[in-house]
Amino acid sequence: MIDNIFIFDNVIHLYDLSQQNVRTDRSDAQQSRDHALEETSRLRWPLPENEGFDWGRRWGVEDMYDLVFKQAPTDMAMAQVVPMFDWFKDWYAPVKTQHAMAAAYPERVMLCGGVDPMYQGLSAALDQIDYQVKELGAKSLKFYNGHVRIDECWRCDDEKIAYPMYERARQAGIRVIQFHKGNPHGLQNMEFLSPVDLQAPMRDFPDMDFIVHHFALPYFDEMVSITARFPNVYLSLAGYMTFHRIAPRRVQHHLGRLLQVGGAHKLLWGSEAALAGGPRPYLDAFMKFSIPDDLRSGYGYPQMTLDIKRAILGENFARLMNVDIDAKKQQLCA
Amino acid sequence: MPATVDLAELQRRIASLNVLIRSHAGEIELANVSAEGVVTVRYTGMCAGCDYRPVTTAGTVEPALLDVTGVSKVTVLGAMVSDEALMRIKSTLQGSGAEERAVRLVRRMESEGERR
Numbered sequence: 001m002i003d004n005i006f007i008f009d010n011v012i013h014l015y016d017l018s019q020q021n022v023r024t025d026r027s028d029a030q031q032s033r034d035h036a037l038e039e040t041s042r043l044r045w046p047l048p049e050n051e052g053f054d055w056g057r058r059w060g061v062e063d064m065y066d067l068v069f070k071q072a073p074t075d076m077a078m079a080q081v082v083p084m085f086d087w088f089k090d091w092y093a094p095v096k097t098q099h100a101m102a103a104a105y106p107e108r109v110m111l112c113g114g115v116d117p118m119y120q121g122l123s124a125a126l127d128q129i130d131y132q133v134k135e136l137g138a139k140s141l142k143f144y145n146g147h148v149r150i151d152e153c154w155r156c157d158d159e160k161i162a163y164p165m166y167e168r169a170r171q172a173g174i175r176v177i178q179f180h181k182g183n184p185h186g187l188q189n190m191e192f193l194s195p196v197d198l199q200a201p202m203r204d205f206p207d208m209d210f211i212v213h214h215f216a217l218p219y220f221d222e223m224v225s226i227t228a229r230f231p232n233v234y235l236s237l238a239g240y241m242t243f244h245r246i247a248p249r250r251v252q253h254h255l256g257r258l259l260q261v262g263g264a265h266k267l268l269w270g271s272e273a274a275l276a277g278g279p280r281p282y283l284d285a286f287m288k289f290s291i292p293d294d295l296r297s298g299y300g301y302p303q304m305t306l307d308i309k310r311a312i313l314g315e316n317f318a319r320l321m322n323v324d325i326d327a328k329k330q331q332l333c334a
Numbered sequence: 335m336p337a338t339v340d341l342a343e344l345q346r347r348i349a350s351l352n353v354l355i356r357s358h359a360g361e362i363e364l365a366n367v368s369a370e371g372v373v374t375v376r377y378t379g380m381c382a383g384c385d386y387r388p389v390t391t392a393g394t395v396e397p398a399l400l401d402v403t404g405v406s407k408v409t410v411l412g413a414m415v416s417d418e419a420l421m422r423i424k425s426t427l428q429g430s431g432a433e434e435r436a437v438r439l440v441r442r443m444e445s446e447g448e449r450r
Binding site for chain 2: 261
């Protein structure tokens with residue numbers, strides 16, 4: 001907690017970027033893994049403890065607990081599977097490591113499973129949904145519909161491929177599903193990463209909530225419009241505060257615009273640890289964050305008040321996941 | 335101690351307001367009423383996501399809802415502007431009679447509805 005504010009991190013990933021996990025049957029796998037490591041090294045806060053650290057590892061439970069809960073004032077987090085099979089044998093962030101984290105710290109960590117119909121087919125993906133929810137206790141599911149190979153991409157509004165997964169998730173008791181949008185991996189076709197294909201499922205599954213990650217950048221305007229119009233869409237910051245060190249003005253514009261038309265109740269704190277580094281410097285930056293006078297006057301953006309920060313840092317996601325914050329605070333303090 | 339909001343009266347007022355807002359192919363719906371009389375609404379239809387929601391709120395929705403017994407404040411889910419922008423909106427409305435007209439129209443609709 002920070003000043004008694006409950007911190008519920010929507011997204012941490014126990015990645016497996018180890019050399020052993022790199023696919024040898026894809027010519028671009030090694031280079032892409034190396035590039036991912038290089039790219040994220042520039043995003044991380046330049047802290048002494050980050051220097052020389054081996055980020056290209058298979059993340060373990062204690063590594064992650066140290067980073068998220070000891071080095072940072074996080075209270076709860078959701079460990080999310082990244083079912084990107086393009087370059088990794090056991091996926092980018094495997095089911096096993098996310099589940100291990102949730103199993104080791106059930107009072108603090110929820111599991112978000114993940115499946116992809118292009119990995120072993122739709123039928124296998126549906127079976128996996130049942131397995132991850134019923135056997136592993138997944139409370140949400142994450143989808144990555146964009147892939148490096150065009151023939152492995154799928155649309156989120158595909159009634160034959162995507163809808164059966166949402167229906168199976170709903171049957172299993174899942175009410176919150178999540179999507180990676182924007183932020184391409186390499187030379188993917190960008191149209192699969194636009195959030196526009198989420199509008200039909202948001203309309204057709206009104207009893208489910210949709211969390212979209214990364215503000216779907218560079219499709220920000222589309223994302224703002226969708227967020228403003230659909231009651232069942234939420235946005236995860238998902239590592240977005242890494243940009244604050246690089247381009248604070250841009251962050252003021254983005255968050256200001258989202259508060260203005262999307263609503264503070266729709267934004268969820270997400271650190272994207274571990275590749276973005278530990279959450280602590282981002283939390284500090286977020287607590288100090290404000291919309292400057294000229295943007296409030298010139299663009300009409302509202303101020304990021306302490307009440308709004310409290311909602312974004314924990315209240316909004318707790319409400320979605322049915323976590324009673326007062327009871328959880330007492331449990332964690334006991 | 336604030337007066338309790340009469341939910342039936344509030345819903346009737348929202349229905350009356352929606353006759354006006356339908357001219358924009360939208361409506362409002364009640365999201366929450368707090369014990370302190372803070373009424374939260376959300377825009378639907380074509381008004382959902384519209385950048386001009388703060389203008390409609392200040393000129394029509396807010397005065398008509400504040401006219402309901404017990405309502406102390408009106409907030410809108412998903413739409414907020416800075417204090418500076420709100421002051422500009424209010425100054426534009428000043429002297430226009432828009433707020434009074436909104437209250438007059440919804441009251442008239444409700445009294446005509448009662449007479450029928």
